[in-house]
Amino acid sequence: MQFLPELIQKNVPLKHLVTFKLGGPAEFFYTAENSENLCAAVAWARNQHLPLFILGGGSNLVVSDAGLEGLVLHNKCMETxxxxxxxxxxxxxxxxxxxxxxxxxxxxxxxxxxxxxxxxxxxxxxxxxxxxxxxxxxxxxxxxxxxxxxxxxxxxxxxxxxxxxxxxxxxxxxxxxxxxxxxxxxxxxxxxxRARMNEIVEQRHSKHPSYEIGCAGSFFKNLPPLPGEERRRAAGSYLEQAGAKTMSYGGASVFEKHANFIINTGQATASDVKHLAAMLKEKVKQDFGIELTEEVLYVGR
Ligand SMILES: Cc1cc2nc3c(=O)[nH]c(=O)nc-3n(C[C@H](O)[C@H](O)[C@H](O)COP(=O)(O)OP(=O)(O)OC[C@H]3O[C@@H](n4cnc5c(N)ncnc54)[C@H](O)[C@@H]3O)c2cc1C
CATH class of the missing domain: 3.30.465.10 (Uridine Diphospho-n-acetylenolpyruvylglucosamine Reductase; domain 3)
Incomplete structure (x- = not known):
């Protein structure tokens, strides 16, 4: 269906469209199923002087509890x-x-x-x-x-x-x-x-939360390699040594099998997640003098 401003919805919950399963609504929301409609919706937002956010699979996001201002454009373009x-x-x-x-x-x-x-x-x-x-x-x-x-x-x-x-x-x-x-x-x-894919998916299943559990993948970025080494240093290893696996705040908790995953135990708010992340950063800084930075993106007002 062709883009029409009337198709834009208001105050649409985003919780069900992000893998963390938390956060507030989009002020305006539109799903684009082809590039033409996507471009038209972007032009509409610009004409209205509204902020614009492109939502893909919502798998790398912590959407704030107050939600997102302006137009959230859900990209479902699958023409080619x-x-x-x-x-x-x-x-x-x-x-x-x-x-x-x-x-x-x-x-x-x-x-x-x-x-x-x-x-x-x-x-x-x-x-x-x-x-x-x-x-x-x-x-x-x-x-x-x-x-x-x-x-x-x-x-x-x-x-x-x-x-x-x-x-x-x-x-x-x-x-x-x-x-x-x-x-x-x-x-x-x-x-x-196929064998390599299966092997990788199996490894993921063994150390990542199942898809029903809200999370956004690795929460913090791995650290740059030490001089003379090639591999980045796993943030999870520092977190684990800092005791992260025993830490939680409100409905947000560190996943028991992987210290670099923050999970939503059911009723977590974005504010719980941010609070827990700040606690984790503080602890790693105290113990190792290392500043972790988020891989997940905080979005919203
Ligand atoms: C269980 C789990 C495991 C994960 N494992 C990995 C992993 O191994 N490696 C890894 O790299 N990541 C991993 N992630 C994180 C996540 O899957 C990736 O970051 C993913 O690429 C995000 O894509 P998305 O479409 O969900 O983006 P979203 O979360 O929807 O958006 C992320 C950012 O991309 C922007 N964006 C989205 N689409 C467009 C577009 N068309 N044009 C411009 N900007 C756009 C958004 O505006 C936003 O700023 C994992 C996440 C989960 C939940």
Whole structure:
């Protein structure tokens, strides 16, 4: 259905659209199912001088208890999903689940994204935060992306535009909206790819909360490697040594199997989560002199 301002809803709860299962409502809310409608809704928000927030899978967010001011644009754009068997490239709209890309690649015997098996969220959100796991990240496979610029122009930009860094991209300071993306993969063996995916998903199940439990993945970023080392230092290890697993505040608690996961035990508020996060940061600073920074994003008023 074509975008019409009348289709914009008011005061829509977001709790059910974010994996932490908490937070307040969106002042205005619209779900875009194609790029044309998404661009029209963005133009509407700009004309109304309203703040705009793009919601993907809601899997990296702590939405404040008072909710979000302005328009929350839920990106469900899924117009394009094509596999080029010759070039081993996949072109996909940004509203698809990241998991859809991983599955599609496996079905076509294309390797390169199997390490991302089990990462929730959308393609757009994954690019925004340079999502990754097991030593690989989006920056390793993204060729280019179609974006909507702040001036309303739609254009294609290549990988370097995003200035990818660890769990970060240029979009964090210079907002552009991702409409679609093209990924470079390589020929692989379907069975081997599936086996690797299964192995990764199993590992995730053994140490992550189940999907029914509210959380937003790793709460804090891992720390830069020590001089002469390559691997980042796990924030979870410092948290665990600091006694995080016994800590909770209100309805927010540290997950028993992984000290870098804050979970919603049922009735947590965003304020509980922020309070617990501040307690954890303070304890790690006291014990190790290390300043943790959030990987999750706090959004809202
Ligand atoms: C159980 C669990 C496990 C996780 N494991 C991992 C992991 O292994 N590795 C990892 O990297 N992350 C992990 N995460 C975090 C999360 O899945 C990723 O950060 C994910 O990429 C976020 O995508 P999203 O669509 O949910 O984004 P959202 O949470 O909806 O939004 C995050 C940010 O992206 C912006 N955004 C979303 N779509 C667009 C778009 N189209 N254009 C521009 N900006 C956009 C939003 O405005 C927001 O600022 C995990 C989360 C959970 C709950």
């Amino acid at each position: 999903c094509t596999v080029d068997e010759n070039s081993h490239q996949i072109t996909i709209s940004s509203g698809y689940d990241f998991e859809d890309l991983v599955e599609l690649a496996q079905k076509h015997g294309l390797a390169g994204v199997e390490s991302f098996a089990g990462i929730p969220g959308s393609i757009g959100g994954a690019i925004y935060g340079n999502a990754g796991a097991y030593g690989r990240c989006i920056a390793d496979v993204l060729v280019d992306a179609r974006i909507l610029c702040p001036d309303g122009v739609v254009k294609t930009v290549d990988n370097s535009f995003f200035r990818f860094d660890y769990r970060s991209s240029r979009l964090k300071t210079d907002p552009h909206i991702i409409l679609g993306a093209r990924f470079q993969l390589e020929a692989g063996d379907k069975n081997e790819i």
